[in-house]
Amino acid sequence: MNLVLFAENECSGDRLMLTGRRAEHIRSVLGLEPGDTLRIGMINGKIGRGKIISRDGLELELKIRLDQDPPPPGRVELILALPRPIMLQRILKQGTVFGVRRFHLIRSARVEKSFFHSPVLKPEKIQTLLLEGLEQAMDTRLPEVVIHHRFKPFVEDVVPTLNGQGIVAHPEIPATLPDVYPGEAKENSGILLAVGPEGGWNDFELQCFVQQGFAGFSMGRRILHVDTAVVALLAQLQLLADMAGGHSEG
Helix, strand or coil: CCCEEECHHHEECCEEEECHHHHHHHHHHCCCCCCCEEEEEECCCCEEEEEEEEEECCEEEEEEEEEECCCCCCCEEEEEECCCHHHHHHHHHHHHHCCCCEEEEECCCCCCHHHHHCHHHCHHHHHHHHHHHHHHHCCCCCCEEEEECCHHHHHHHHHHHCCCEEEEECCCCCCCHHHHCCCHHHCCCCEEEEECCCCCCCHHHHHHHHHCCCEEECCCCCCCCHHHHHHHHHHHHHHHHHHHCCCCCC
């Protein structure tokens, strides 16, 4: 936990009371006592420092000062064919670390229907994973997660409303990510990164993305697990942005 996060309604003026996991982490992992300070951040707000002024059982009271802006918002919206729950947990957390600003979890022909009934998709579980990612990245901007149960309405009705250049990962396409990267000229616009299941999109799905202006690319001859592919692609997008002199966030 590199940053202790709290909601606006948890503080009163410059006083913040912490209990549960966060208080236990501060006591047991960080080993902090009254008089010590630590990094804190308000969810969707600023970052600053908190000074522990008292400890009463399982509660910690902090005096807080928020005087720093969080990192700039990320460029990437991740369009993801809903993977197995264990992979989804990793992707939500790691995608948040990389600064993904919105996750679109969508249906594809190769997605099992049972995945949409996973406890991982419960709002409280999603919130926990996103917050863990923000704590790791020292960010406060909470990403949005949107679930789309039907593929065609998403592509035809939702995609046209999204801001950004679309790129779609798919095996056996000759182009690579650097070939389709939007580049510095479009650094102020978003990137819509579509990643399918491990076997790739089917022909109809891929054509639907292409018709919406998405540029196709592949990651080479090796087929990666979805969670590995997403992290690798976000890291490559970060590198390409840095090389183009664009945003430092994903």
